[in-house]
Amino acid sequence: MTRPFAPACERNAEPILDRLRTHLPAQAHILEIGSGTGQHALHFATAMPAWRWQCSDRNENLPGIAAWLDDLPPERRLEPLALDVFSGPWPHARYDAIFSANTLHIMPWEASPILMREAAKCLRPGGKLLIYGPFNYNGGYSSPSNAEFDGWLKQQAPHQGIRDFEAVDALAQDARLRLLEDHGMPANNRLLCWQRENLPA
Template sequence: MSERPYAPACDRNRDPILGVLREQFADRRDVLEVGSGTGQHAVYFAAAMPWLRWQCSDQAASLPGIAMWLDEAALANTPAPVELDVAGGPWPRADNDDGRFDAVFSANTLHIMGWPEVRAFFAGLATVLTAGAVVVVYGPFNYDGQYSSDSNRDFDGWLKARDPRSGIRDAAKVDALARAIGLRLVADVAMPANNRCLVWKRDAVAVSS
């Protein structure tokens, strides 16, 4: 039997992220995780916040590994992972009456995607979020075109050497995409290892179809 995929960084960052999610998702019900990776975050957060239905998603190659983590944890609030390529869709639907999610979480994804995929990420969110939805994105960001640390500068160089389309994103440019779909930045939380949690809330009246 294959071993479950494992990312040490997930164990290091899960508790600081959980502190943000406990506050921001306290009154949420249906969460879509975009880019669930190994599945480690999903089982940890879903176990800690049993009032949430935590829907994992990722590209097809990652789904078997995510399923291993979900199957071993056997939590009641983690349905089977679903395939999602943000650039190509289709975006998943929530298991509720309107098929929309009132929360989205994504960790360490925007700097892996190319910029067209980052734009597609927010365009896709516009089709699946409820009014008043909360979106939390974790990862490194630049501010005013500047790196926040030497380690982030080195990491960005590594990313670009691996894939020139990738790279640490400027928080203001990402926020502009969020604002274009009716999301308002409500928190920017400093995290360990020069990462951030950006938190947006959607306007409570307008929902795109």
């Protein structure tokens, strides 16, 4: 099949990888939520051979993701999982980290607490949740381009929109995820990193 391609993934893959390297060990098992085209997965797994990168997304996106993963050696290729944040099924495995890029402003806001709660369950103690994308702060846009992007998102679908950092962090805290870093990224994006506290088994 023709591989799906997102120019933004091509641009932001290396800056994101630089930040992931600061938070994750050279050997790690990582779940990606909303793998989209699959470009990030191939880039990160190629750059870090000891990362076991597990893609997931809604069913309709899995063939495109698989097409990108075909470039990996067979022994390192993990079949992408069907995962809808609302309905699951969420994996039973425990991961060292969970990563998601440009998903919170696409999903309905009601999906955000589910994502935080289920991600916390899927993380090992001390595991990290890393989320990339644009965020608002103190109820306002962080740049004119983000304001324009938010307007475009809402024209596409009323449930979409840039989320408030404070509201997202409150959901993370409710799921016993502690913020470690809020790092500025190119094009007015952020890389947020939370760490899982000890949770009951």
